[in-house]
Amino acid sequence: MQLDTLIFGQGAAQQHLLSTDLRQQVLVLHQHDAARLSKLPAALQAHLLTAAARVTLVPNKLTASLASVQQAQPQVQVLAQSWPEQVSNIRLQLDAVLQSAYQTQNLVGSLPGRVQPDSFLVVTAHYDHLGMLGKHTYFPGANDNASGTAMLLELAAHYARPENRPAYSVIFIAFGAEEAGLVGSQYFVEHPLVPLDRIRFLLNLDLLGTGEEGATVVNGRVYEQQYQLLNTLNTAGHYLPALAARGRAANSDHYFFSEKGVPAFFLYTRGGPTAYHDVHDQAAPLPLTGFIGAFSLLCDFLNLLGANSQ
Structure with missing residues (x-):
């Protein structure tokens, strides 16, 4: 009908x-x-x-x-x-089971601060995606969000080197169940492992596999001073073609932290392949055009916020 x-x-x-x-x-x-x-x-x-x-x-x-x-x-x-122009009958067979008590995990690692270990910078990314639809349809989730998880691991490896030991403590969190409604990050905010008021800044990394057109910063219009710092660093380093600021948005794992007063950005790259929440979000087509630039920009930003080893 x-x-x-x-x-x-x-x-x-x-x-x-x-x-x-x-x-x-x-x-x-x-x-x-x-x-x-x-x-x-x-x-x-x-x-x-x-x-x-x-x-x-x-x-x-x-x-x-x-x-x-x-x-x-x-x-x-x-x-x-x-869809055919004329359809008289439709037959559907759906097998759908709600996993109401499914248990997932947040993965947390930390690097103690050399100067102020009770002050924290936090880097987050969600490692989950959509999984399977039926027995034959697989959603790889290369851009969303293997790319952000890879960036988190790169930053963790960088600051774990002795010569890069941070002045503030840096916490790295890989959240589960983001796609089911920011479940992992909401749980962490409700059961924090560190006092939320001791988090100086949080960077959430999601959709970092492109970058031909630069990147967008959610909450850039909220934390204008920090956004201007980020933009100045990007211009000086020629890291990404351009940055664009957005306001508040409940679209990734930064959200519940922001709602509790934790200053936070959600950074995602723009341009290139547009596959999103579909079977085409695969690793091979991702150009990673802005990945190295974004890494350098994030390091500069974190260093100025308190991760500087000097």
Whole structure:
């Protein structure tokens, strides 16, 4: 059953839909209409959920995600260009089991500060991705977020060398379950291993496999002084083509720290391959154009914040 878009503006169309039994119907709608469903009256939204399933036609690419709750109604995405013009019957077979008590881990390493061991700089990245969809579909997660995890390991190796011993303590955290809703980082903030008010700054690394167009800094508009420092270092070192500042966003593991008053940036690179939350996010196509530059920029930034060995 193709969704009649008149329901978004006509009461008669809404009443007609409410009188239609949807229990044996598969509701088909376009992505831009799916985004408008939340604006419908609550009774109509509830009625749409009685449909046997929902198929959303998306225009460009399929994007997978995880959730901590399971929908009562099966919902799938199909590329619009793959959908036949005339469809009379749809058969779906879905095997979906919610892992409600799945246990994951945060991995934490620390380098004691040489001068002020009770002051902390924190570097974070999530090591999880989407895993499998069924038995045959695998999401590699090379850019999201093997790239950020690799950068975390590079920074840890750098500061672990005797000649680079930090003045402040530096903590490296690889979070689990970011894709399920920032679960790992939220847990750490609620059960911190160090006092949050002793964290001088946190750098969250996610999506660092490109860089042709530079990088974006989430919270750059919040912590303007630190962003200006980062931008000055980038300009002086010619590390990345450009930096762009964003405001607050609950889109990675920096978020719960920021909400508790910990100054934090989330840095991600821009340009190059656009694979995201799909089967094409593989290692081979990633150019790592800005990886070395980002590493040098982050080292300079951390050193000025208190990791300097001098």
